[in-house]
Amino acid sequence: MSEERGLFIYGIVPSDVEPTPDASGVGDPPGEVTVVRHGRVAALVSEVPLQGALGRPADLTAYQELLDGTATVAPVLPVRFGTVVTGPDAVVDLLDAHGDRFAAVLDELEGQVQYVVHGRYDESALVQRVLDDNPSAADLADQVRGQPEEATRGQRIRLGEIISQAVELRRESENRELLDTLGPLTVAGVARPPSNELDAVNVAFLVDADREDEFVDAVEDFAEQRRGLVLMRLLGPLAPYDFVNAHQLAG
Amino acid sequence: MTIATNDGQAGGALQRSGSSSGLADVVETVLDKGVVIDAQISVAVVGIQLLEINARVVVASVETYLRFAQAVDRLDITPRNQKGLPDLVQGATGAVTAGKAASGLGKTVGAIGGAVRDAVGELGTDRERERPRRRRRSEEQHDE
Incomplete structure (x- = not known):
């Protein structure tokens, strides 16, 4: 059984980056991560069998951990998960054809990392808030409370719809406020689609390393102001996943 | 687990994960992100089977509405300030990861934050963080 193998590309980095020996990649068993260099840029890659399928949770995690780990020491341009080429020659071709563009983007990303600020409403605190703010919701709440669901289905749907719309409005303004508050401290910010009905904020930021402390302090203040209402999380430092779309090669 | 530094309410309001x-x-972080190198750009791109991974798309529906209405019901039963288990867990972790552990690198903080799982599933993120190091040009270059 001949095993055809390809090279999985994780990301593009400056050519002075090299993986630590313990870096492990996607696949089962995990592939060894190596570097293919060409000029000023290089690609982080590992071998994968072409027969197998990729995308297990462990694959996604390995991909992310490698890129996030890299982002803390060097600029990195994530390549879309699942990109596999025939071999090192193909990687060199790619770097040769697009090296200037990659190098320019990497220069821009130097010293920058991504953070994601994610907040989720505490459901009961949120619902209470909506009932307090909205008399017709409070009225409907009185009608359905303690009543069987079948008997009050219409009112329940109306009530739930009011709450749902309230969440959307609040989310929009929370995202805007977060972007306004942190905008001056960051290179860029972009709101991400909600991942849950109770999402309060979900924004990715590109942050200069020398302003990280300031940024984190500001996020903490933002979280503090919402204590009890929003469970706030800060993910990062991450590779700049949300800030490379403008540099897609397509077209 | 090292739950030590803060107790619930005293902790920061922000939970950190490396x-x-x-x-x-x-x-949510990695799917459909990153530079696209498709076959039109490089003929050497190989199609490989990707397991189907569904990102959750949030669409408000009657089910959502009814669930919110149930939350209204629960407001009566649940005394104020009492939270469900996931909230408690998250709250506790928030306290642990809060504060000035902050600007540090993800490793320790991430390990702690890893105690909190999202509903969709969990996976071990305790693996050593693989981190390519950067070879400075000034340093001696050794071949691999």
Whole structure:
């Protein structure tokens, strides 16, 4: 059984980056991560069998951990998960054809990392808030409370719809406020689609390393102001996943 | 687990994770992101089977509405300030990861934050963080 193998590309980095020996990649068993260099840029890659399928949770995690780990020491341009080429020659071709563009983007990303600020409403605190703010919701709440669901289905749907719309409005303004508050401290910010009905904020930021402390302090203040209402999380430092779309090669 | 530094209410309001803390986060963070190198650009791109990974798309529906209405019901039963288990867990972790552990690198913080899982699933994120190091040009270059 001949095993055809390809090279999985994780990301593009400056050519002075090299993986630590313990870096492990996607696949089962995990592939060894190596570097293919060409000029000023290089690609982080590992071998994968072409027969197998990729995308297990462990694959996604390995991909992310490698890129996030890299982002803390060097600029990195994530390549879309699942990109596999025939071999090192193909990687060199790619770097040769697009090296200037990659190098320019990497220069821009130097010293920058991504953070994601994610907040989720505490459901009961949120619902209470909506009932307090909205008399017709409070009225409907009185009608359905303690009543069987079948008997009050219409009112329940109306009530739930009011709450749902309230969440959307609040989310929009929370995202805007977060972007306004942190905008001056960051290179860029972009709101991400909600991942849950109770999402309060979900924004990715590109942050200069020398302003990280300031940024984190500001996020903490933002979280503090919402204590009890929003469970706030800060993910990062991450590779700049949300800030490379403008540099897609397509077209 | 090292739950030590703060107790619940005294902790910061912000929970930190170095990297992602669960599969839901990973999927949301990496899926459909990054530079696209498709076959039109490089003929050497190989199609490989990708397992189907579904990012959650949030669409408000009657089910959502009814669930919110149930939350209204629960407001009566649940005394104020009492939270459900997931909230408690998250609250506790928030306290642990809060504060000035902050600007540090993800590793320790991430391990702690990893105790909190998103509903979608969990996976071990305790693996050593693989971190390519950067070879400075000034340093001696050794071949691999």
